[in-house]
Amino acid sequence: MPYVWDFNFLLQLGPLLLAGLANTAKLWAVALAFGLAIGLVMGIFRSAPSAILRGIGTVYVEAIRNTPGLVQLIWFFYAIPILTGLQSSAWLASAVSLSLYTGAYSAEIYRAGIASVEAGQWEAARALGFGYRDQMRYVVLPQALMRMIPAFGNRAIELAKATTLASTIAFGELLYTAKTIAEDQLRPLETYTAITLIFTAVLLPVSYLCVRLERRVARNNGGAPRD
Amino acid sequence: MPYEWNFAIVLKYLPNLLEGGAHTIALSAASIALATPIGIVMGIIRQQRIPYLAPIAVVYIDFFRTSVALVLICWCYYALPVLIRVNLDTFTAVMIAIGLQASAYMAELVRAGMQSISPGQWEAARALGMPGHTRLRYIILPQAARRMIPLFFLLMVEVVKTTTLAGVVTYPEIVYDAFRVATEIYRPIETFTIVGLICFVFLFTLGRIALYLERRFAVVER
Incomplete structure (x- = not known):
């Protein structure tokens, strides 16, 4: 006798799934905003003339990129209450750990973007009497940012995937909601299939958009100087 | 009162953590x-x-490139057995999930490697009258492999990081074992700090090998 698929219960539990999706979206948005901000600072550190700043940036990026995201998340979950005295919270731990996670990967995007701006731009800005800060702020970063956009898109996709880690410390995002529903209804096949499809339906179009943007950026300046 | 760190007690359980690490590596290798x-x-x-x-x-x-590893793992462990009516142990379920996802990344890596071989090489091979598979076998793939191997090591880094999710479905890899040790001695931060360090040493080394190979093969190509 073949397995009889039944998705009806999921339609009835739609509001629950939507609440889970909303939590996923909230975590994603907060971690992306903070992650991009942290990444900007650390990316500039990584490109700075000062060896100390470069050292700080390198230690941060290597530490995050060479440890599993799950270990970071659990670490923050236990460390935040002990180190800061704040009450232990799955939301806070997820937001902090995913922000730092995204920060490290986007720092590398900023660094590569800044490095892709040719030396002549820095020199020309200096010749105009700009200090280091103004060279970065008005000449280098505006040109670099355009080239970074597709990479940030991919980062946003990876972050959306990483938000599912929060289910392991019982933050009520989409996967955690699905787990509860699957156990409650004894229908793991339908529930997990639905979650898989929801993620694909959201992330696949975004991924295609990133590929198109990448081609467009490559066409417009090819990462190389134009006369 | 400041927190008193106590790493000594965790180090006594280091063999447990390293055993988990060995399971992590076995699972990564299978994937x-x-x-x-x-x-x-x-x-x-x-x-x-x-x-x-x-x-x-x-x-x-x-599909696999944009799917979420943890969701795939849950699907393979909880949903797949219902579908095929065979009970999968945790190792197999996670290996299938991570293996299939990694195969999509691997495919992109192979494609990019082949794409990076200049059209002149393809044309020259055709001009010599080589049939399709011979062209691939003797001209394109050997050159592409050289460019692919460093990236292959980076893929391995990603796979190892992903296998730490296997604890979620109770496969005894390093994070799962760390939880057991942490509950036993009530020292979660110290335990996970040590686990982080173990992972760092291993993954950093893999990353450096990738970097070294990249430089070495870049010299050959000049």
């Missing part, structure tokens, strides 16, 4: 072993635009 052949075949099919098969490869690659 890579599954991913590599599928990835190479899918990558070649997509890059060569083989009729009928190429669209299937595109759907396969794009």
Whole structure:
């Protein structure tokens, strides 16, 4: 006798799934905003003339990129209450750990973007009497940012995937909601299939958009100087 | 009152953590072993635009590339047994999930490697009258492999990081064992700090090997 698929219960539990999706979206948005901000600072550190700043940036990026995201998340979950005295919270731990996670990967995007701006731009800005800060702020970063956009898109996709880690410390995002529903209804096949499809339906179009943007950026300046 | 760190007690349990680490490595190796052949075949099919098969490869690659590892693991462990009516142990379920996802990345890596070989090489091989598979076997793939190997190590880094999710479905890898140790001695931060360090040393080394190979092969190509 073949397995009889039944998705009806999921339609009835739609509001629950939507609440889970909303939590996923909230975590994603907060971690992306903070992650991009942290990444900007650390990316500039990584490109700075000062060896100390470069050292700080390198230690941060290597530490995050060479440890599993799950270990970071659990670490923050236990460390935040002990180190800061704040009450232990799955939301806070997820937001902090995913922000730092995204920060490290986007720092590398900023660094590569800044490095892709040719030396002549820095020199020309200096010749105009700009200090280091103004060279970065008005000449280098505006040109670099355009080239970074597709990479940030991919980062946003990876972050959306990483938000599912929060289910392991019982933050009520989409996967955690699905787990509860699957156990409650004894229908793991339908529930997990639905979650898989929801993620694909959201992330696949975004991924295609990133590929198109990448081609467009490559066409417009090819990462190389134009006369 | 400041927190008093106590790493000494965790170090007593280091053998437990390292045993978990060994399971992590075994699981990673199995996943890579599954991913590599599928990835190479899918990558070649997509890059060569083989009729009928190429669209299937595109759907396969794009689906697994954008799917979420933890969701796939849960699907393979909780849902797949219902579908095929065979109970899978945690190792197999996670290996299938991570292996299939890694095979999509592997396929993209193979495709990018083949794409990076200059058209002159393809044309020269054709001018010599080589048939398709001989061209691939003797001209394109050996050169592409050199560019692919460093990236292959980076893929391994990603796979190892992903296998730490296997604890979620109770496979005793390093994070799962760390939880057991942490509950036993009530020292979660110290335990996970040590686990982080173990992972760092291992993954950092893999990353450096990738970097070294990249430089070495870059010299050969000049």
